[in-house]
Amino acid sequence: MxxxxxxxxxxxxxxxxxxxxxxxxxxxxxxxxxxxxxxxxxxxxxxxxxxxxxxxxxxxxxxxxxxxxxxxxxxxxxHGDREAAQRVVDEYVEAGYGTGWGRVDLVNKWRETEVAVAREQPLGPLEELAARHGLHVVDTGFAYHVKSPGxxxxxxxxxxxxxxxxxxxxxxxxxxxxxxxxxxxxxxxxxxxxxxxxxxxxxxxxxxxxxxxxxxxxxxxxxxxxx
The missing domain is CATH 3.40.50.1000 (HAD superfamily/HAD-like)
Incomplete structure (x- = not known):
């Protein structure tokens, strides 16, 4: 080259x-x-x-x-706030949903700025909770990611x-x-x-x-x- x-x-x-x-x-x-x-x-x-x-x-x-x-x-x-994203996902789990990753969650283990949820889980309630906390959900095609705006x-x-x-x-x-x-x-x-x-x-x-x-x-x- x-x-x-x-x-x-x-x-x-x-x-x-x-x-x-x-x-x-x-x-x-x-x-x-x-x-x-x-x-x-x-x-x-x-x-x-x-x-x-x-x-x-x-x-x-x-x-x-x-x-x-x-x-x-x-x-x-x-550029993100892991603690804020975790609060959203904790409320999502408390509402009866799950992250979808099983007992050992290697998807989120090393994340520092966001939290990911498996795409098999309901998206609507996750988006509603994220919006309530001023956060956003992006669908990467592989997972739903709860993250900070911008x-x-x-x-x-x-x-x-x-x-x-x-x-x-x-x-x-x-x-x-x-x-x-x-x-x-x-x-x-x-x-x-x-x-x-x-x-x-x-x-x-x-x-x-x-x-x-x-x-x-x-x-x-x-x-x-x-x-």
């Missing part, structure tokens, strides 16, 4: 993965060989994308928890970009979900893979026909052609 490629922000689930949520191995060397900063942006808690970066062999530059946490150049920023991947990516001495408009981004909307809209060029939801497609500058990791690789081809 030439030195003119832009910095890249990329979602994990639904973008670097196959339909069964496993990471497509073809994307790993693409990210490792990218000749500009790579930022992994995900709804998962911070340890997951950090571990992915380490196994790929790239510096840990991360947006985690749907924008609740940003990490770059040994600096972490926070907390999103675009905002956290702005902090990460500044730490890397880039403006947000210098970045290209690839994503697939409602939680990618702000990131796709605010970067220089946003790409939605073919399996993206309608909100992500509407926010993107370009929508690929190919889905999941195939869509990411198709976006990479376009980015390299335009570099």
């Amino acid at each position: 030439g030195g003119s490629v832009p910095p890249l922000a990329v979602d994990i689930d639904g973008t670097l993965s196959r339909a069964d949520s496993s990471i497509d191995g073809r994307v790993l060397d693409v990210l490792r060989e990218w000749d500009a900063p790579v930022v992994v942006a995900t709804g998962k808690a911070l340890p997951y994308p950090v571990a992915l970066c380490q196994y790929i062999g790239v510096p840990p530059r991360v947006v985690a928890e749907n924008g609740g946490v940003g990490l770059a150049e040994d600096e972490i920023t926070y 907390m999103n991947k675009g905002r956290a990516l702005r902090d990460v970009a500044a730490a890397l001495d880039y403006g947000l408009s210098a970045f290209v981004a690839v994503g697939d979900s409602q939680n990618d909307v702000e990131m796709l809209a605010e970067v220089g060029t946003g790409y939605a893979v073919g399996n993206a939801d309608e909100a992500a497609k509407a926010a993107a500058d370009a929508v690929l026909d190919a889905e999941y990791a195939d869509g990411f690789l198709a976006a990479v081809e376009r980015i390299l052609d335009e570099a």
Whole structure:
């Protein structure tokens, strides 16, 4: 890859993965060989994308928890309120619902700014309780996330970009979900893979026909052609 490629922000689930949520191995060397900063942006808690970066062999530059946490150049920023989100979920459970994760909740164990509830659980009551507390629920396609208003991947990516001495408009981004909307809209060029939801497609500058990791690789081809 030439030195003119832009910095890249990329979602994990639904973008670097196959339909069964496993990471497509073809994307790993693409990210490792990218000749500009790579930022992994995900709804998962911070340890997951950090571990992915380490196994790929790239510096840990991360947006985690749907924008609740940003990490770059040994600096972490926070944008959410875990205690407020936990109060909402506690009331949800007291009302007779559940988080849906079973006895050992690895989904939320390391979360610092939000709380996730399985999509099999009723959404309406969760949204009502969140609104009562001045919070918001985002459906990532994998879980319902109770989070602070204004907390999103675009905002956290702005902090990460500044730490890397880039403006947000210098970045290209690839994503697939409602939680990618702000990131796709605010970067220089946003790409939605073919399996993206309608909100992500509407926010993107370009929508690929190919889905999941195939869509990411198709976006990479376009980015390299335009570099």
